[in-house]
Amino acid sequence: ATYLGSSHIDTLESADKAAITSNLGVSFKAETQSLQGVLVELLIDSKLTNRAIKPESDGQYRVWLMGELLYGSTPPVSSHNTITESFNTGNGDALGPDLSWSEDAGDWDIDTNQAEVQTEGSYSIACVTGEAEPSTDDHYAQADLWANGGTRIGVMCRYEAANDNDLYFFGIEHDWQGDDPELKKRVNGAWTDLEQDDDNGSYGGDTFRLEVDGSSIKGYREGGLVCSQTDSDITGHTNVGIAAYRGWGATESDLDNFEADDLGGGATPTPGAGQVIIVN
Numbered sequence: 085a086t087y088l089g090s091s092h093i094d095t096l097e098s099a100d101k102a103a104i105t106s107n108l109g110v111s112f113k114a115e116t117q118s119l120q121g122v123l124v125e126l127l128i129d130s131k132l133t134n135r136a137i138k139p140e141s142d143g144q145y146r147v148w149l150m151g152e153l154l155y156g157s158t159p160p161v162s163s164h165n166t167i168t169e170s171f172n173t174g175n176g177d178a179l180g181p182d183l184s185w186s187e188d189a190g191d192w193d194i195d196t197n198q199a200e201v202q203t204e205g206s207y208s209i210a211c212v213t214g215e216a217e218p219s220t221d222d223h224y225a226q227a228d229l230w231a232n233g234g235t236r237i238g239v240m241c242r243y244e245a246a247n248d249n250d251l252y253f254f255g256i257e258h259d260w261q262g263d264d265p266e267l268k269k270r271v272n273g274a275w276t277d278l279e280q281d282d283d284n285g286s287y288g289g290d291t292f293r294l295e296v297d298g299s300s301i302k303g304y305r306e307g308g309l310v311c312s313q314t315d316s317d318i319t320g321h322t323n324v325g326i327a328a329y330r331g332w333g334a335t336e337s338d339l340d341n342f343e344a345d346d347l348g349g350g351a352t353p354t355p356g357a358g359q360v361i362i363v364n
Contacts, residue, residue, distance in 0.1 A: 096122065123147050124155050145307055167216045167324075169342040172197045183342075184213045185325070188245045192326070198230075198338040201237060201328035209251075211243050211325030218322050218346045225324040225344040226293035226304075231258035234331030236266065237339055241296045243323035248273040250318050253327055254294035254303035254311065256287060258337070263287040267294075267303045267311035269318060278313040279303075297347050 146156030179185035190208025238255015262284035303311035
């Protein structure tokens with residue numbers, strides 16, 4: 085524990101800053117002159133690699149202390165129930181168990197508590213059915229993704245089966261060089277690239293989030309914006325789900341922890357959810 089003397093959340097005495105630096109073995113920016121700044125560097129900038137936090141359910145980073153928001157935007161107030169799917173059920177052909185799903189193209193299975201694409205040589209599409217879908221066409225969908233060579237996998241918004249599977253898509257395309265986040269649309273059966281980040285990364289297990297808000301189409305990876313485009317070809321549809329392409333002979337790709345809701349209507353993040361901040 086470090087005694088912080090007269091320092092508090094908005095200020096940081098030089099002696100206290102030196103003590104924290106010495107005890108934790110990390111250095112801070114010269115302009116960091118508050119405890120809030122110290123927390124941001126430790127938890128958001130990951131200077132303590134084993135203490136870094138992940139974005140909350142709305143994709144935003146926040147730091148809480150004893151129920152008080154120290155860093156980040158004020159969480160949205162829930163106006164609609166966030167839908168989630170864990171895929172935590174026995175191996176089999178039917179998706180679930182938390183939501184009802186319609187496999188409108190190709191085939192998905194459950195394998196080791198994850199959704200896994202089976203069909204080779206074409207797209208596989210599954211949408212959430214029933215009353216659980218978002219109530220407006222301004223919504224988001226997100227999931228944790230794992231892609232293998234010759235595949236792409238991701239989430240979809242504004243899906244409409246009746247019009248030859250119109251949809252917006254955000255996810256991973258995996259080629260021999262690595263993982264590339266990509267934003268796509270399908271209109272009248274034709275796929276179009278909206279934007280692709282050709283960084284050849286390794287993103288297995290990362291959370292990919294697609295937001296559609298009017299003509300603004302955005303894709304986030306682990307809370308950071310990586311793809312953004314303006315497009316108004318698909319409007320008025322509220323269905324969400326998952327989509328994937330598996331090439332001939334390619335290894336199956338997987339998806340887990342699906343979530344969706346109206347934008348601005350997601351479940352209000354619980355202060356400190358998924359984060360532990362210890363104050364001595």
